[in-house]
Amino acid sequence: MSHADQSLRERILQTSRTLLYSQGHLALSMRSIAKEVGVSATSIYLYFDNKDHLLHTLIEESVEELSVFIEDKVLQATTVVDKFTENIRAYVEFALTNPEKYQIIYNVHPEAMSRYPKEKFRKARRCYELLVGFIEEGVAKGLMEVANPVIAAYSIWAQLHGVVSVVINQRLDNRIDRDLFVQESLDHIVQGFLVRSTV
């Protein structure tokens, strides 16, 4: 594989992400991608078997990038509580700074997701299992009050996803300050799990 190939593959993926985020699903046709990239539609098939393969690659890469981003951030934290909060903070940070990548993980779902290889879902759980570990450690050390760490982690993730989605999909009321909204929401989600006396 030459440099040029690599580059075209990357350009196709990047353009797809941008198109998907700015124009929506309906605008994401093989033709529109090719046009935007400045290449023939046929060329996409040199790198991807079909549209599904392209979409799945997009999901896979986003999942991977999100995981790596979180793992990186967590490594820099020291205490369990720090790792816990940093995990959450990093998740939101990634989503808000890379909305076109984050949204692919969740929004593509209904269409192509049914054909997404089940095994790859496991990868998507990586960062979530990280969170489970921190909670379990926190509970063991008496720093957190959590009945069921697995459920708690999933619940946190779900709530985060809700907060992030609202912001990304621009469903936030005009009168509400975006950063304040995110901050308050994060505080609320995190505080519920920490032992009060730690404050």
Added chain:
Amino acid sequence: MSHADQSLRERILQTSRTLLYSQGHLALSMRSIAKEVGVSATSIYLYFDNKDHLLHTLIEESVEELSVFIEDKVLQATTVVDKFTENIRAYVEFALTNPEKYQIIYNVHPEAMSRYPKEKFRKARRCYELLVGFIEEGVAKGLMEVANPVIAAYSIWAQLHGVVSVVINQRLDNRIDRDLFVQESLDHIVQGFLVRSTV
């Protein structure tokens, strides 16, 4: 308007909801709806001007039904805190028992939503403004600790949406009990706003 008319219109809407929920956007074509209903595609145009009109009707009806459902439930509560929690509980209850209706409100978005009449968005905010009122009252009565009621209400809504979405879109881990997950998530969201001393 004859019985048959009413019925076909209803059947079209119901089938659209089901198709949208089970098959996704891409499967929702005028043809596929007609086929499922067992009627010619042309017949849909007897009841809806075009596909947008049909989608907007679906959204509108769902929004209305959700609002009415919540308002009904809230009316049966007496104290502010009860009304507050009942509002939240009702929201989730509606979503989980009518997933195909709930999901229309949020998932149709990218395509037809941009052409959805702005004025109708206001209706969608009804139940959310209800929540703002309860929070303000709760704060006044010293039953809740909330810096900014508007942000809090939006944050609650976003978190609820996240939790509900996970369940509805079946992204929940198999090992997790659905009802337990919902219950714990709800508790977590609600508790954060209530004054501890009430415990």
Added chain:
Amino acid sequence: MSHADQSLRERILQTSRTLLYSQGHLALSMRSIAKEVGVSATSIYLYFDNKDHLLHTLIEESVEELSVFIEDKVLQATTVVDKFTENIRAYVEFALTNPEKYQIIYNVHPEAMSRYPKEKFRKARRCYELLVGFIEEGVAKGLMEVANPVIAAYSIWAQLHGVVSVVINQRLDNRIDRDLFVQESLDHIVQGFLVRSTV
């Protein structure tokens, strides 16, 4: 047939003419006519077997009206030359004051005309045969110079049609005065047939 029937039939015809002239062929659907008339599309079929029948009726009535109009005008003239020029003038007058009726006779042609009953074409020739008669009489009296009256009449008709079409279809250059254009064209067409010495 009651008064109301008559009236609806007339309204359908009139609306069809107007629509055809102002919006073009493509806008002339049974639905659009019905909508404009304020009646159900089905109602048109109470008065016309099908769209062809409606179009043919429009043509027939226009042809008839044009014939009657010309015959009336000609009757008021006394000399042969007067009748000749009056015939021509009346033709143009009808076309310019009833463009929506005139244009039906010629513009509908390509579509429905192939199915227009041949016998009815003869009626359309009535006013043209009138012209042949005048020319023959004029030649006999030495007032006109015409080799072949039949050809001459057809040629005049064709030229008139050209002039009238240009005006009606608004293909006339903006810089050109409509009335002047018609007057000069008419003069030119007529003068060529009259014996110079008569001037």
Added chain:
Amino acid sequence: MSHADQSLRERILQTSRTLLYSQGHLALSMRSIAKEVGVSATSIYLYFDNKDHLLHTLIEESVEELSVFIEDKVLQATTVVDKFTENIRAYVEFALTNPEKYQIIYNVHPEAMSRYPKEKFRKARRCYELLVGFIEEGVAKGLMEVANPVIAAYSIWAQLHGVVSVVINQRLDNRIDRDLFVQESLDHIVQGFLVRSTV
């Protein structure tokens, strides 16, 4: 551009012309063209953006060909009167030998013409402005009697169009010899403008 490309594009245009001439507007669908050419309907879109683009191309090419044809013929004439008559004769000759091309210029009108780019109309006036020039020169040299050259040119064009239309649309009476009709009509139109003394 390969040979095959060129050829298919040409075949589409030619088939469109033929269909339009023989069957009328209504028969000219993308499907019918494709069927006639023996190609899928989709293939047409490889050469034309949409139906309008195809129709406009047809008009443009016809206008261009007519202009070039006339200009060629006129160049071969020497005197002003010759150029004048040759201009007229060439116009009619083109129309009668290429009826399917001539008719496109005028008959497509009502539908697609409203969306025909204004600037291209100017090209259509080229041969007509040629005529204005000859008349002005003829008048200056005392060979023609014309009050208003612009109006005269337009009037001639209109009359020619009428004569040609009658022949092309086969509205000519069976008893009339086509060539004789055209000849006599031409003579009549031309003679009216020439100074008698030239006879």
Added chain:
DNA sequence: GATGAATGAGGATTCATTCAT
């Protein structure tokens, strides 16, 4: 490595028409 030609399937929508009432 990349492309142009070509296509079958399907998209929303409109049409003339029929039928039962």
Added chain:
DNA sequence: AATGAATGAATCCTCATTCAT
């Protein structure tokens, strides 16, 4: 006399994909 319900066929057009080059 008039209508609402319903439809099959047709409209333009877009899509993902294949194939030969």
